[in-house]
Every structure is written in C-alpha cells, then in structure tokens.
Amino acid sequence: MSELNLELPDKLENALQDIYCVSGLGADERVFQKLKLEGYQPIHIRWVEPENGETINNYARRLTEQISSNSPILIGLSFGGIIAIEIAKQIDTKKVILISSTKNQKEVPFYFQIFRWLPIYRLIPAKIILWFGQLLAAWFFSLETLAERKLFRAILYDTNAKFVKWAIHQVVTWRNELIPKNLYHIHGESDRIFPYKFVREDFNVKKGGHFMIMNQAEYISNLIQKIVDI
DSSP, X not given: OOOOOOOOOHHHHTOOEEEEEEOOTTOOXXXXXXXXXXXXXXXXXXXXXXXXXXXXXXXXXXXXXGOOSSSOEEEEETHHXXXXXXXXXXXXXXXXXXXXXXXXXXXXXHHHHHHHHSOGGGGSOHHHHHHHHHHXXXXXXXXXXXXXXXXXXXXXHTOOHHHHHHHHHHXXXXXXXOOOTTEEEEEETTOTXXXXXXXXXXXXXXXXXXXXXXXXXXXXXXXXXXXHTO
C-alpha cells in the first residue's frame, strides 16, 4: 500500500485568513490601506444606511450578515471599534482589536456626554457638520501631510449624511458595560478625539493621533501582527 500524502496543496497551505475591518465614523476602507499583515486578508465591513430610530445593537446585528467566518478577528477603528464591540456581543469572535477607539462610556470624554442631555447636534444639518469636520480635521485627527488631508476630504465627501448624524448620536448615548475578554486596545497618546487620559489601553503609541493608522501604519501593523499571532 502506498504511503498517504499528508502534504497540503500549495494553495491551501498558503491560504490567507480573513480579518474583518470596521472603519470609523464617516470613513471607509481607504483608512486601512497602509496596514500590512502577514497571513491575513482584510475583509472590509461596509456601512449600511441606518433605519429610522435604529438602535446600535440592531445595526450591528445587520452588519454581521457580512461576516462569513466562524469566530472571526475584528479590527475596529474609532466608531468602528464601538461597532466591533456590539458585533462581538452577538457572535463568537476570536479577537477584537480596537484602534483609536473606546470600550465603554467611561472612556468617552465628559464633553461628549454633555450632548446626551443637550443634543444640539441633532438640529445641525449633517452637511454643516461635515463642513466643520473638514475645517478642523488637520488638528483633531493629527493629519500630517497634504496627502492625508486630501484623503480625509475625499472620505468626508463620500460620507452618507444620514449615517453621520445617526453615528454621532450613538457615540454620545452609548452606555456599554460589557467588554469582550478577547479584546485588545491600541491607542495613541496624542489622540484628540478620544483623549489618552480617559482610556485604559493595552498598547500605547507615542505621538499617535487619531489618524495614526495612516501616519504610523508600519508600527500599528506590527502591533496588530503581534496580537493576531498570540
């Protein structure tokens, strides 16, 4: 009897594992373009238009329809980190990695929470909010180059206005208390959206701003690689 060949075909042996990426408020997969992860294939979760009065729990449930892997790895950037946590409440996950994000209401700055009781943002047209975002983006997001500013403007230009207002409301009213056990938090010490002093991170990034996934992509990639290889 001939010996059984246990060697895997090259295509199977070199198969990439899926890793699901959830972008930030108003952002899309372009913010992940500089990440380099060996052995992993990024699958980008697409934002869908929220239904009228939809809860963040129900919205996250609808996004799980885009996930085909069993026990997936999730990467959530900024608002995408909040959504990643909400997804992890509903399906089994292998790891949840937050970047420039927040895990619960205690890590949301108190001045954001003021809008929970004084929701004036709901009276402002979303297009005006996006216009102010473009004016203040360089400082708030620590954009360092002209290319980063152009990319950020392009992303805001393509942003769904209804989604922006819905997402802002979810951030300021989020009352999460359940943190997944398999969660890892990467945060920059110079983040101006979710200031470092409010956050209890697992990995800190010196001089890392809210847009560090782009302007410190190599370092962030190495941290993510370390986490997924654990």
